[in-house]
Amino acid sequence: MAVGLLRADSGSISINGLDVRTDALKAKSLTTYVPDYPAVYERLTGLEYLNFIGDVYGVPKAERLERIDTWLEIFELGPAVGNPIQSYSHGMKQKIVLIAAILPAPQVMILDEPMVGLDPRASHSLKEMMRRHCEAGGTLFFSTHIMEVAERLCDRIAIIHKGRLVACGTMEELRRIDKEQQSLEHIFLELTET
Amino acid sequence: MRTFLALLRAGLKSNFGLSVLRHRLLRQKKDVWMVPLVALAGVSVAPILYYYFQLLKFVYDLLAPIGQQAALLSFGLMAGQLLILVFGLFYVISAFYFSKDLDVLIPLPVRPFQVMLSKFAVILANEYLTISLIVLPVLVSFGALGGKGPGYWIEAALVYLLLPVIPLALVSALVLVLMRFVNLGRRKDALIIVGSLLLIVLAMAFQFWINRSTRLEPDSEALVRFFSSPDGLLQRVGSSFPPSVWAAKALARGLSAAGLGQLLLYAGVSLLLLVGMAAGAEALFYRGLVGLAETSRRRRGLTRSEISRRISSGRRPVRTLFLREWRLMNRTPIFLLNGTLTVILIPAMILVMARAGSTDSDLTSLFRMLSSGNALLSVLVSAGFMTVCGSLNGTASSALSREGSQFWISKIIPVSPRHQAAAKFLHSYLVAFLGIVAASAVLLGQLGIRPAVVVPALGLALAATFILTAAGLAIDLARPLLDWINPQKAIKQNLNVVFALLIDLGFLALLGFSCRFLGRLGLAADAILALLGLLLACLAALSWHLLGQFAEKRYPAIEV
Numbered sequence: 085m086a087v088g089l090l091r092a093d094s095g096s097i098s099i100n101g102l103d104v105r106t107d108a109l110k111a112k113s114l115t116t117y118v119p120d121y122p123a124v125y126e127r128l129t130g131l132e133y134l135n136f137i138g139d140v141y142g143v144p145k146a147e148r149l150e151r152i153d154t155w156l157e158i159f160e161l162g163p164a165v166g167n168p169i170q171s172y173s174h175g176m177k178q179k180i181v182l183i184a185a186i187l188p189a190p191q192v193m194i195l196d197e198p199m200v201g202l203d204p205r206a207s208h209s210l211k212e213m214m215r216r217h218c219e220a221g222g223t224l225f226f227s228t229h230i231m232e233v234a235e236r237l238c239d240r241i242a243i244i245h246k247g248r249l250v251a252c253g254t255m256e257e258l259r260r261i262d263k264e265q266q267s268l269e270h271i272f273l274e275l276t277e278t
Numbered sequence: 279m280r281t282f283l284a285l286l287r288a289g290l291k292s293n294f295g296l297s298v299l300r301h302r303l304l305r306q307k308k309d310v311w312m313v314p315l316v317a318l319a320g321v322s323v324a325p326i327l328y329y330y331f332q333l334l335k336f337v338y339d340l341l342a343p344i345g346q347q348a349a350l351l352s353f354g355l356m357a358g359q360l361l362i363l364v365f366g367l368f369y370v371i372s373a374f375y376f377s378k379d380l381d382v383l384i385p386l387p388v389r390p391f392q393v394m395l396s397k398f399a400v401i402l403a404n405e406y407l408t409i410s411l412i413v414l415p416v417l418v419s420f421g422a423l424g425g426k427g428p429g430y431w432i433e434a435a436l437v438y439l440l441l442p443v444i445p446l447a448l449v450s451a452l453v454l455v456l457m458r459f460v461n462l463g464r465r466k467d468a469l470i471i472v473g474s475l476l477l478i479v480l481a482m483a484f485q486f487w488i489n490r491s492t493r494l495e496p497d498s499e500a501l502v503r504f505f506s507s508p509d510g511l512l513q514r515v516g517s518s519f520p521p522s523v524w525a526a527k528a529l530a531r532g533l534s535a536a537g538l539g540q541l542l543l544y545a546g547v548s549l550l551l552l553v554g555m556a557a558g559a560e561a562l563f564y565r566g567l568v569g570l571a572e573t574s575r576r577r578r579g580l581t582r583s584e585i586s587r588r589i590s591s592g593r594r595p596v597r598t599l600f601l602r603e604w605r606l607m608n609r610t611p612i613f614l615l616n617g618t619l620t621v622i623l624i625p626a627m628i629l630v631m632a633r634a635g636s637t638d639s640d641l642t643s644l645f646r647m648l649s650s651g652n653a654l655l656s657v658l659v660s661a662g663f664m665t666v667c668g669s670l671n672g673t674a675s676s677a678l679s680r681e682g683s684q685f686w687i688s689k690i691i692p693v694s695p696r697h698q699a700a701a702k703f704l705h706s707y708l709v710a711f712l713g714i715v716a717a718s719a720v721l722l723g724q725l726g727i728r729p730a731v732v733v734p735a736l737g738l739a740l741a742a743t744f745i746l747t748a749a750g751l752a753i754d755l756a757r758p759l760l761d762w763i764n765p766q767k768a769i770k771q772n773l774n775v776v777f778a779l780l781i782d783l784g785f786l787a788l789l790g791f792s793c794r795f796l797g798r799l800g801l802a803a804d805a806i807l808a809l810l811g812l813l814l815a816c817l818a819a820l821s822w823h824l825l826g827q828f829a830e831k832r833y834p835a836i837e838v
Contacts, residue, residue: 087690089838108834113692123683125602127609131580135590139598140691145591152589153582163579166588168609 086225087117087194099192113141116185120196120227122177126170130161130180133169134187141188148187155183158209175201182210193217195226199233211237231269241268245276281388285396292379292763293400293771315777322780325787327415334419347424348530354416355441356522358409363445363519364480365408367473368766369401370449372612375457375567378763384564394559398450404771405442413438420529429533433541437525440548444521447551454558457566467611478623521547595693599701606680607673607705612765613680620671621713625720654803656731657738658793660721662786664739665746667717674706674750675778676769678758678836685760686838695833696826703751703825710743734807741814746785748821750778755832 085092086099088108097104102111125133131152138148156162159179169177178201185193193214199207214224214237228234234241235255242252251258251271258271334350341347374397383393417434420426456473524544531537580588593601607613681688688698718736721727753774762768769775789810796806 088834089686089689091834091837105834109692109694112690115690117686117690119686121683123686125606125684125687127606128602131585131588132605135588136598136602137691139590139593140595140693142592145589149586149589152585156585162582162585165585166580 087115088112089117113188114190115192115194116141116188116190118178118181118185118193118195118198120200122174122181122201124169124177124181124184127168129168130165130172133180134165134184137184137187141190143188147189151187151189152183155186159183159206175203175206178202179206186213190222192223192225195224197228198226199228199230231267231272235268243272243275250275282392282396285383285388285392286399289396289400290403293404293767316773319777319780322784323411326783327411330411330415331419334415335423338419338423342423347420348526350416351420351529352522352526354413354420355437355525356519358413358441359445359519359522361409361412362405362442363449364478366401366405366442366446366449367453368612368615368770369404370446370453371473372764372766373397373401374450374453374563376764380567384567389560390563391556391559394450394563395556398446398555401446402442405446406438409441413441417529426532430529433529433532433537436541437529437544440545441525443548444551447548447555450555451551451558454555454562454566458562467609471611471614475619596697596701596704599693599698600704603677603702603705604708607709610680610765613676613769616769617671617673617676618709618712621667621709622716624667624670624713625716629720629724652803653731654793654797654806656727657735657803657807658790660727660731660735661738661742662790663721664714664717664735665742665786666782668710668713668739668743669746669750669782670779671709671713672750672769672772672775672778673709674703674747675754675774676759676772677702677706677751678754679760679762679768679772679774680765681758682760682762682765682768683838685758685836689833689836689838695829698833699751699755699825699829703747703822706747706751707744710747711740714739714743734811738807738811738814741811741818742785742789744818745814745821746778746782748818748825749781749785750774752825752828753777753781755828758836760836760838 086097086104088104092105099111100114102114104111125136128136134148134152137143143151156165159182161176161179161183164172164176165180169180172180178198182198185195198210202210211233214226217224218239238255240252240254241258243250243258251261255268258268259266261271262274338347338350341349374394377397386393417438421430421434424430521544524540524547528537528541528544531540607617678685678688714736717739718732721732721735722729757774759768759772759774793806793810796809801809
């Protein structure tokens with residue numbers, strides 16, 4: 085809903101004060117998104133896809149070149165970027181989608197299970213990037229089933245159970261829910277016990 | 279058998295989207311508005327069917343006095359079988375080797391022949407629908423006009439059910455052998471394009487040959503010999519594909535020994551080929567699949583300077599989106615064949631047909647006649663021909679559907695729906711323009727139509743195609759088919775493409791009737807053309823405006 089894939093039945097969503105329904109284009113230009121499955125244009129090459137994203141987000145050539153160069157090297161995707169995406173493995177597709185999400189240097193990034201399919205090195209680089217993005221004042225909203233990652237990376241954590249928000253807050257605030265439970269995994273199990 | 283039936287049930291449900299349709303219609307109540315639209319599309323076919331039945335009756339009445347009416351059967355059955363033979367290749371290759379459900383089916387504990395036969399049966403079901411409009415009226419006309427009894431109708435049902443089996447089995451056998459013994463895995467795109475074009479060329483050559491071979495000898499003795507047998511014309515028409523002759527003879531001779539003998543031959547060969555194909559599938563099917571997941575890639579990666587050179591310096595969004603449409607369409611073989619290439623193939627086929635029949639072929643004569651006679655009619659027919667060549671392809675009416683599961687990208691990018699629709703429109707219109715240019719070249723070069731006729735016709739065709747492109751796009755905006763696993767479904771088996779074709783034909787018929795009406799009012803040809811041009815220009819401007827508005831409304835509503 086935040087990125088416009090689904091329509092809200094009720095309520096509203098704002099990104100940097102912009103209503104995603106009434107100010108959709110402005111909100112979208114501040115946001116990038118990585119889906120849980122990297123379904124991208126398989127008949128384009130990796131570089132053509134990155135150029136496409138750069139064009140629609142209006143990224144200047146110099147910045148585009150610098151960011152693509154940096155992230156191709158970090159994700160070791162340089163040798164494959166001229167090949168059609170259909171020749172990529174799942175992990176490589178995930179990497180190209182991640183680079184495309186980083187390319188516009190958005191204020192808000194929404195990532196759905198971004199670590200799935202990544203090798204440990206790429207996963208580590210991604211986590212570093214996520215941390216840096218937040219330290220630079222950006223917002224990163226991501227979903228994960230790996231509690232350790234959420235506990236280590238996130239400033240605020242929300243727990244959703246069967247479609248309902250059951251808890252939301254900093255790690256400290258979540259610990260206050262049950263003082264005996266110290267890890268996020270235990271808090272999660274406690275809160276979602278049926 | 280139970281396993282096969284389970285596979286078949288799953289295949290049919292997935293192919294026709296039955297479960298999804300039921301869910302959307304009954305649970306979500308989302309596609310309810312489709313029901314009257316489908317009914318309307320069905321009703322709009324009625325006039326075409328009426329004229330087809332009239333034509334069949336005319337031919338029957340013409341042939342009956344000389345005892346050659348069975349040729350009608352052989353014509354109808356052969357047309358259906360040849361259609362399957364030529365276009366079945368698309369279905370067979372993509373269903374057997376390139377559909378994404380194979381990843382799920384291959385690991386299952388089922389035999390290769392069961393998987394293949396279930397897929398074969400799904401294609402069969404599609405073919406029954408494809409050929410129904412051509413073949414069923416022939417069978418019905420022959421039975422009704424000849425006052426046939428129940429035996430004929432039972433036989434006709436059997437013949438119809440078996441009709442696609444022989445051509446599809448032949449194509450399947452060819453594909454099975456090709457995929458097993460020629461290592462085309464890495465060049466599968468080339469295989470589909472080259473194979474399909476080759477079959478189309480063969481079909482054209484066949485047409486050429488038929489035109490030559492069906493000309494009757496002029497001497498009277500030969501004519502008497504030819505018409506002395508009731509099967510003379512039947513045999514002649516169907517001689518290029520014998521199974522059509524067997525089926526036609528079986529129906530013509532009814533439940534007599536000779537008729538049943540032909541039916542037995544026809545059914546026996548169908549069954550034999552089916553069994554042979556199943557045996558072949560057991561040995562060849564999975565081996566041909568090995569390596570198909572591989573795709574060609576460069577041996578060497580791009581250097582840093584090459585990457586730098588290829589990074590664009592910021593195009594405008596509409597241009598970027600247009601480029602995306604162009605690349606995705608032309609790099610996906612099924613889309614290329616059914617979109618960009620179709621617009622050139624139709625004029626090319628007309629060209630071959632005109633040439634095949636030498637200078638005095640019916641088609642050439644028709645156009646020459648139109649050219650030399652009524653100026654208004656010449657312009658209108660030429661414009662209609664150009665519009666048909668430009669519009670009768672699924673580019674606009676599958677513009678959103680072709681994105682499939684990648685549509686999420688269009689939903690999240692910061693480009694307005696109006697601009698996204700504009701890029702898709704420009705791409706579809708360019709494809710249509712190629713068709714119009716090819717048609718103009720055929721009219722000028724082969725059919726010798728004067729530029730004074732072609733130029734105004736070109737103007738009318740460009741305006742009419744503009745409107746029809748917008749209409750096609752609007753249909754796909756209203757009901758995009760995004761959940762396909764086989765690209766065939768996005769364009770070839772997409773109902774939106776059928777709706778758009780019906781609208782195209784209906785629109786052209788309406789324009790034709792309007793011009794006829796204006797002519798009867800006594801308006802001069804130039805005045806009618808000017809009025810028509812003005813009307814089309816106004817409609818084009820209106821359709822552009824409405825398309826933008828509709829896109830703004832629909833894009834946010836389409837959920838992925």
